[in-house]
Amino acid sequence: MIKTCKICNESKPLIMFAKARNAYDKVKYLTVCKACKAHQIKLIRQKQKVEKINSQYDPEEHAKDAFKDDPRALQEVEYGRVTRNTTNLFSRSILDEFG
Numbered sequence: 001m002i003k004t005c006k007i008c009n010e011s012k013p014l015i016m017f018a019k020a021r022n023a024y025d026k027v028k029y030l031t032v033c034k035a036c037k038a039h040q041i042k043l044i045r046q047k048q049k050v051e052k053i054n055s056q057y058d059p060e061e062h063a064k065d066a067f068k069d070d071p072r073a074l075q076e077v078e079y080g081r082v083t084r085n086t087t088n089l090f091s092r093s094i095l096d097e098f099g
């Protein structure tokens with residue numbers, strides 16, 4: 001029996017396709033040939049390897065003083081910035097005499 005691969009679009013004998021069993025325990029042949037599947041896995045593993053290297057702890061990047069404010073920011077005039085001052089209301093209560 002000849003089957004066509006979905007990725008490379010080549011007609012190959014059924015032996016070239018990987019087998020899998022479905023929920024009813026019937027043998028099903030995958031739509032991707034073994035060569036294409038191996039190639040996909042190879043790419044995934046290469047990607048994982050790169051991610052593993054990138055995810056390693058970098059002391060320079062994770063240092064506490066890694067991100068510093070620009071010195072020009074101190075002299076910057078912030079137009080439209082709203083600053084709110086708290087209003088303190090001095091009031092007498094009964095508890096003040098005990099405290």
Ligand SMILES: [Zn+2]
Pocket residue numbers: 005006007008009010032033034035036037
């Ligand atoms: Zn293929």
